[in-house]
Structure formats: C-alpha cells, structure tokens
Amino acid sequence: MRIVGYADRLSARAGEEIAFCVSCEHAAYRPEIVRLRRGGSERHGSALVEEPVAAGLPDTLPGRVQTTTSGSFVEAAPVGPLDELGLAIWFLPTLPGDEPRPLLAVGDLVLEVSAAGIALRRGHAVLAALAAPPTERRWAFAVATLDAAGEVRLHLHRPDLPVATVASRAEPAPMAGVLRIGSDGTATGGLGRTFNGKVARPVVAATAWPEATTAALAGGADPIGLLVPATTSALDLAADPGGTRLPDRGGLTGGATVRHLPTRGVPGPFWAGAETDFRRAPAEFDALHLHDDDLADAGWAPDLTWTVPADLPSGVYALRTSAEGDVDRIPFVVTPARHGAPVLVVLPTWTYLAYANWRTYAEYEAERLVIYGEARGIDERDRWLVAHPELGRSLYDVHTDGSGVCHSTRLRPIVNIRPDYFTPTTRGFRHYAQDLLLLDWLDRRGEHYAVVTDDEVEREGADLLSRYEVVLTGSHPEYCSAGMLDAYLGYTRAGGRLMYLGGNGFYQVTARHPGHPDAVEIRRGHAGVATWVSEPGEEHLAATGEPGGLWRMRGRAPNLLVGVGFTAQGFDSGYGYARSAASADPSVSWVFEGVGAGVGEVFGTEGPGLGGAAGDELDRADVTLGTPAGAVVLASSVGHSEKIALVPEEVDHGYAAPPPGTHPKVRADVVLLERPGGGAVFSVGSIAWSTAMTHKDGDNDVSRITANVLDRFRDEPGPVLGEQQ
Known part of the structure; x- marks a missing residue:
C-alpha cells in the first residue's frame, strides 16, 4: 500500500472537526470526501458505490511517508545528575532472545536482559555483564549499583537457583536522564526495541545500596522503608490500572506515564493466588506486561483537518485519497446534528476494532485452506499488514511473545475497515463492507435514517436511542459494554423497537479504556470462541475492574436482550430457514406477507458470499438462557452440514454421546418478542442475513421479511403481537 491513512475518530457530528493522517509514497495525492453508499469491488461481484461531496478541499496535498514505532513502556521525567545510582526491578521474560532488551534505564545507563543474562551498559559500552540466563516465564529480580568510585555490582535472583553476582569497575561519571521501564528511548520505526514480559516493583535510588538492602528488596521489603525517600523512586505500577499515570511513592520523580497500552491489572511476583480481582489485593497485582507490538497511537501528524458541514446528512463517509492508481478510503460516520429520522442504524464499531488488522x-x-476446504484467497492488504507489525494487532491475535492481545485502538491505519475489503471467511462481505449493504438496502427503499456508532450508544445510552422509532443493528455487534446492554434493554422496555439483524451479538465483555478513550479492552477469560485465553489472575479488565469473558457467564446472555444467543459457527455455506407452525398465527403472520414459503417450507437459500441467509455465525432461542417465554420463533435454519460446529460453551458436558448427525442446537432462529409498554425486538439469528437481503437487488424473501418488520415497527405504535389465536 503506497498510500494509507486514518482519522482521529470514527465518527463526528455535523459541525465538528475531523483530522486525517496520511502516509503517501507519491509526491502528491488527491483528497476527496465521498459518501459511501454500498460496499463492494470487482472481486466481490458487486460494485462499490460512492458519491462525491462538495468539501472545499485542495486539489492535491504533498505526499510524505509517516512511520510508527510500537512497544509499551513507562517513562518519567529526567532525574539527576547523580554520583551514585541503584537500580532494581522484578521481571518475567516472555520472549528472551539473543538481543538484549532494556529493563530499567536512567538516560543512557541501561540495565538490560537477554537469554544469556543481564548487563549494565552506558551508551554502547557494557560496564558489567552477568552470565546467568533467566528462566522464561518465571519471575526474577535484577539489581545494578554504581557508586561514586566507579564500582559496579550486578545481582540476579532466580527461582530455585543461587543468587548470581558479579562486580567490575567503570570510569566514574554523573548519571542523569529520563527514567524509563522497558525501554531505553530509542525509536527507529517498526517494532519497538522494548522488553517483552512482565515487570514489577521498580526501584531507582541515588545511592549504591549495600547487599543487605538487595536481599531485603528481593524478599519483598518496601524500598521506601529501606532507602531515603526523597532520593528514591518507587513507582506504583498497581495504581489506577485503567489510567496512564503512575504515582511515585518516593521523591525522585513526580510520577510516570504509561505508554502504548501494556496489559495491566497483572499479578506480580508476590501474588499468592488466593485472589483474582486486582481491586481486592492491589499489592499483589503490581505488574505490567509489556510487549514490543503494543500500540495506543500510531503517532502520525495530520495532513488535513476538515469541518463537517452543519447540513451534511448523517451517513457513512470517507476521505478518498488517490495517487497514480493507488487509492485508500479512510472511513468515518457523520452522526446526526438533529434527531429527525424515524430509523437509527448503529454500526458495531467496537466489533470492527476487535477485528482491526486481523493478521x-x-x-x-495454509491453515485457512484446511478450515474452508477450498482456496478463497486473501486481500492483498493483509500481506502488507504482515510486513508492518508495528501497526497493531486485532483482539484475535497474539503478541510476538504469544500472549493474547487485549487492547485495540482506532488511532492507526486499519486496512480491513474499508468498503472494498475482501473477507475470505465469507467469500467477500463481512463487518464494515457488509453493513454498508444494509445502508444501500435502506437507500433503495427510500428510508429516512440516521447512523451512529457504538461510541455514541456507549456514551449517550438510552437517551440517544429513545429519539428513534426503530433501531437497527449491524451484522455482528459482538463486542459491547454493560452500558450498551443497559441502553438497548432500557430502550425496548420503554417502548422502543429493536431489529437485531445479525448473529453472535452482545457476546463479549468490552470496555472503553479510560486512559486511552480511542481504545477498547477485553479479557478473553476461559470460555467461548477464542484464539487465546486469559492467563491466571488476568481475567478482570484493567479499564473497569469487571470480570471479562462472555456476558453469558455474567448472567447476561444475549437471549435476555434479543431473544437469541450465539450457538454455532461454520463457513462452508449459507443455508435457508424453514417457517415454523407458530408463524402462521394471525398475530405474527404479517411478517411473511409477500413471502412464498408456507409453514414448513424453506426460504432464504440464496445470496452472495456463502450463498444463504443462515450462515457464518448463528444464534438460537433458548428459554433456559433467558429468551422470554412469550417470544415467538418464526423460523429456524435447516440443512446444515456437520462442518457447522457448536461453540465451546454449547458443547454438552457429560457421559451421554451427542446425537448423531447435525446437533439440534446448530440452527439460527428468527424470533419476534414484545415487551411491556409497546417495545419489541426482531432477531434473525445469523450474520449472513443482511448479505442475503441484497440478492436480486433486494427482490427476495429475506428482504421482504425485513421490510415487513421495519414498516410495522416504524408505523404502528400498538402491540406487535397482540392476542395469539
């Protein structure tokens, strides 16, 4: 990609400013604002539709290449000059290698570690080295002291091994500079030269303390009680895990800043294992897990700032940047300045962030070829992404040290949030590009609608939703906060109508990061569909302290909100739905007006991508998980192959063998439910539904059913179900 960029936000209200950061290898590029009407490309078999917007932008802008250095670390203000210095830190290496990585630094004086041992260097000169290899994923305690006469001493305490020590001499010189943990301040672009692993209890003091003090610190003694507080730094890594500032319990610094979102709320070397909630035992959760590919902000300079016109309609837009055949579309949503539309579409941007830059x-x-049973190819932007690990990973990836990624930021180029991005999982459309198909469907119907993102729902709650007759979700609103769940439930209980037009929604506990509001955080826990699981003691989100994992495991299964919940997934094909006997009741039969399929007959077997309305990830109704007893199952998917598998939390545990053939829980249910006060929910139980709606330009039964429900929800305030016959 010779031109790529990102905006400083994913949504902006009319009248607000939005800034765009662009890296371009060409001498110049053309910027244009476009409204995105439909996702697609030649490869999708469906054209991308965009409309130019009069924006008053310059004809061209100069190109420049912008770079990013990733890697988390801690940084305090400069200290010194000091004639003597003591450094100490607990560390747990997760990716020890031949290249030394910084543990603790003051200016150019660096205590570092490699697979061979620890060393103290000044600039490029090694003052002392200790050939004592640390044990991977085991805590160790490293100490370096340098006195005014130039005597250097290194100590390494390792589990189950004698203490290793070494002494040497160096030319005496004052020591001063920025205090850093996990970094020595070098930044050259690409993966940061930062420590991969956990760090805890750092100590920096203006004294070369004696070995008795080293032994006491190794035993867990408080450095403030052993050393002169005014000339000692004891940064509190346990303080405010959701923030970015660390207080110093000593007087050597005024505190420090945490850079680039390391994992926090992490058990330290003195964790007893009796408590897993860092809020109840902060002294035991006093570690940070640093990674060289952590990223909070790509740090690019803005090339263009644009004020969204006050009269610009709410919708999905992009800055289209182009030069000599290279094109990138940087997406953003214009949210409504005034709430006059009856229909609101909520784009699941937190889910987009969860999958952002999935590698x-x-x-x-090769593994994907086995999963699919066929070669589906990939988007070439994914290959470019592999060459740029510094641009951050998705919440489905693992870091370079193999630990799970639990933060995702929007302040970076995100190449799979593009209207023409090709997703092999579905042979084309998924997430952002698919949700643009829903907007195209609304446009073709002439609907008056507004668009917001998860950010607005999380921030404004039911007050925002209550201004609309009908709220439509995107195809995969998987990642959500407690506030979002409260907003949707409160909206429908107060008479609002919700159309959940997707699958695997409202599934994963997610929170906005307080210290980095452009980022979201999860902890996988130990259940659900996941490519990694949380390490012991790391199940709670640093952002909020709440337990992570699945909302279902917190007693808030999606069934409680929308009547259905995640049950199965598979990517071989899409399938159709068979109408239930209950769908013929006059109280609900209006849903099927104009639909040719009768009771027991199948509809929705065609569509782009996987080729049917029930595909990708499926949700089913289940009263034992919270589906309201009065909910009506209108249709259930049929014909699934044995390649469609139950999700882990649905697998039967016990001695009884599962039933032969396709498990009866492998299905998508279309559900209609009513709440007191006139509120109602319509759920389709499948990610593939909105893709199938576009078959034959919307002339299909899936489209008709959706239109019938939208019309009824929007135009008839009375009971949705009424008296069943």
Whole structure:
C-alpha cells in the first residue's frame, strides 16, 4: 500500500472537526470526501458505490511517508545528575532472545536482559555483564549499583537457583536522564526495541545500596522503608490500572506515564493466588506486561483537518485519497446534528476494532485452506499488514511473545475497515463492507435514517436511542459494554423497537479504556470462541475492574436482550430457514406477507458470499438462557452440514454421546418478542442475513421479511403481537 491513512475518530457530528493522517509514497495525492453508499469491488461481484461531496478541499496535498514505532513502556521525567545510582526491578521474560532488551534505564545507563543474562551498559559500552540466563516465564529480580568510585555490582535472583553476582569497575561519571521501564528511548520505526514480559516493583535510588538492602528488596521489603525517600523512586505500577499515570511513592520523580497500552491489572511476583480481582489485593497485582507490538497511537501528524458541514446528512463517509492508481478510503460516520429520522442504524464499531488488522488470513493462509476446504484467497492488504507489525494487532491475535492481545485502538491505519475489503471467511462481505449493504438496502427503499456508532450508544445510552422509532443493528455487534446492554434493554422496555439483524451479538465483555478513550479492552477469560485465553489472575479488565469473558457467564446472555444467543459457527455455506407452525398465527403472520414459503417450507437459500441467509455465525432461542417465554420463533435454519460446529460453551458436558448427525442446537432462529409498554425486538439469528437481503437487488424473501418488520415497527405504535389465536 503506497498510500494509507486514518482519522482521529470514527465518527463526528455535523459541525465538528475531523483530522486525517496520511502516509503517501507519491509526491502528491488527491483528497476527496465521498459518501459511501454500498460496499463492494470487482472481486466481490458487486460494485462499490460512492458519491462525491462538495468539501472545499485542495486539489492535491504533498505526499510524505509517516512511520510508527510500537512497544509499551513507562517513562518519567529526567532525574539527576547523580554520583551514585541503584537500580532494581522484578521481571518475567516472555520472549528472551539473543538481543538484549532494556529493563530499567536512567538516560543512557541501561540495565538490560537477554537469554544469556543481564548487563549494565552506558551508551554502547557494557560496564558489567552477568552470565546467568533467566528462566522464561518465571519471575526474577535484577539489581545494578554504581557508586561514586566507579564500582559496579550486578545481582540476579532466580527461582530455585543461587543468587548470581558479579562486580567490575567503570570510569566514574554523573548519571542523569529520563527514567524509563522497558525501554531505553530509542525509536527507529517498526517494532519497538522494548522488553517483552512482565515487570514489577521498580526501584531507582541515588545511592549504591549495600547487599543487605538487595536481599531485603528481593524478599519483598518496601524500598521506601529501606532507602531515603526523597532520593528514591518507587513507582506504583498497581495504581489506577485503567489510567496512564503512575504515582511515585518516593521523591525522585513526580510520577510516570504509561505508554502504548501494556496489559495491566497483572499479578506480580508476590501474588499468592488466593485472589483474582486486582481491586481486592492491589499489592499483589503490581505488574505490567509489556510487549514490543503494543500500540495506543500510531503517532502520525495530520495532513488535513476538515469541518463537517452543519447540513451534511448523517451517513457513512470517507476521505478518498488517490495517487497514480493507488487509492485508500479512510472511513468515518457523520452522526446526526438533529434527531429527525424515524430509523437509527448503529454500526458495531467496537466489533470492527476487535477485528482491526486481523493478521490470520496472511499469517495462517495454509491453515485457512484446511478450515474452508477450498482456496478463497486473501486481500492483498493483509500481506502488507504482515510486513508492518508495528501497526497493531486485532483482539484475535497474539503478541510476538504469544500472549493474547487485549487492547485495540482506532488511532492507526486499519486496512480491513474499508468498503472494498475482501473477507475470505465469507467469500467477500463481512463487518464494515457488509453493513454498508444494509445502508444501500435502506437507500433503495427510500428510508429516512440516521447512523451512529457504538461510541455514541456507549456514551449517550438510552437517551440517544429513545429519539428513534426503530433501531437497527449491524451484522455482528459482538463486542459491547454493560452500558450498551443497559441502553438497548432500557430502550425496548420503554417502548422502543429493536431489529437485531445479525448473529453472535452482545457476546463479549468490552470496555472503553479510560486512559486511552480511542481504545477498547477485553479479557478473553476461559470460555467461548477464542484464539487465546486469559492467563491466571488476568481475567478482570484493567479499564473497569469487571470480570471479562462472555456476558453469558455474567448472567447476561444475549437471549435476555434479543431473544437469541450465539450457538454455532461454520463457513462452508449459507443455508435457508424453514417457517415454523407458530408463524402462521394471525398475530405474527404479517411478517411473511409477500413471502412464498408456507409453514414448513424453506426460504432464504440464496445470496452472495456463502450463498444463504443462515450462515457464518448463528444464534438460537433458548428459554433456559433467558429468551422470554412469550417470544415467538418464526423460523429456524435447516440443512446444515456437520462442518457447522457448536461453540465451546454449547458443547454438552457429560457421559451421554451427542446425537448423531447435525446437533439440534446448530440452527439460527428468527424470533419476534414484545415487551411491556409497546417495545419489541426482531432477531434473525445469523450474520449472513443482511448479505442475503441484497440478492436480486433486494427482490427476495429475506428482504421482504425485513421490510415487513421495519414498516410495522416504524408505523404502528400498538402491540406487535397482540392476542395469539
């Protein structure tokens, strides 16, 4: 990609400013604002539709290449000059290698570690080295002291081994500079030269303390009680895990800043294992897990700032940048300045962030061939992404050290949030590009609608939703906060109508990061569909302290909100739905007006991509998980192959063998339910539904059913179900 960029936000209200950061290898490029009407490309078999917007932008802008250095670390203000210095830190290496990585630094004086041992260097000169290899994924304690006469001493305490020590001499010189943990301040672009692993209890003091003090610190003694507080730094890594500032319990610094979103709320070397919630035992959760590919902000300079016109309609837009055949479309949503539309579409941007820059298609292309049973190819942007690991990973990836990625930021180029991005999983459309198909469907019907993102729902709650007659979700609103769940439930209980037009929604506990509001955080826990699981003691989100994992495991299964919940997934094909006997009741039969399929007959067997309305990820109704007893199952998917598998939390545990053939829980249910006060929910139980709606330009039964429900929800305020016959 010779031109690529990102905006400083994913949504902006009319009248607000939005800034765009672009990296371009060409001498100049052309910027244009476009409204995105439909996702697609020649490869999708469906054209991308965009409309130019009069924006008053310059004809061209100069190109420049912008770079990013990733890697998390801690940084305090400069200290010194000091004639003597003591450094100490607990560390747990997760990716020890031949290249030394910084543990603790003051200016150019760096205590570092490699697979061979620890060393103290000044600039490029090694002052002392200790050939004592640390044990991977085991805590160790490293100490370096340098006195005014130039005597250097290194100590390494490792589990189950004698203490290793070494002494040497160096030319005496004052020591001063920025205090850093996990970094020595070098930044050259690409993966940062930062420590991969956990760090805890750092100590920096203006004294070369004696060995008795080293032994006491190794035993867990408080450095403030052993050393002179005014000339000692004891940064509190346990303080405010959701923030970015660390207080110093000593007086050497005024505190420090945490850079680039390391994993926090992490058990330290003195964790007893009796408590898993860092809020109840903060002294035991005093570690950070640093990674060289952590990223909070790509740090590019803005090339263009644009004020969204006050009269610009709400919708999905992009800055289209082009030069000599290279094109990138940087997406953003214009949210409504005034709430006059009856219909609101909520784009699941937190789910987009969860999958942002997912690298599996290029990194595991051969494995994907086995999963699909066919070669589906990949988007070439994924190959470019593999060459740029510094641009951050998705919440489905693991870091370079193999630990799970639990943060995702929007302040970086995200190549799979593009209207023409090709997703092999579905042979084309998924997520952002698919949700643009829903907007195209609304446009073709002439609907008056507004668009917001998860950010607005999380921030404004039911007050925002209550201004609309009908709220439509995107195809995969998987990642959500407690506030979002409260907003949707409150909306429908107060008379609002919700159309859940997707699958695997409202599934994963997610939170906005308080210190980095452009980022979201998860903890996978130990259940659900996942490519990694949380390490012991790391199940709670640093952002909020709440337990992570699945909302279902917190007693808030999606069934409680929308009547259905995630049950199965598979990517071989899409399938159709068979109408239930209950769908013929006059109280609900209006849903099928104009639909040729009768009771027991199948509809929705065609569509782009997987080729049917029930595909990708499926949700089913289940009263034991919270589906309201009065909910009506209108249709259920049929014909699934044995390649469609139950999700882990649905697998039967016990001695009884599962039933032969396709498990009865493998299905998508279309559900209609009513709440007191006139509120109602219509759920389709499948990610593939909105793709199938576009078959034959919307002239299909899936489209008709959706239109019938939208019309009824929007135009008739009375009971949705009424008295069943």
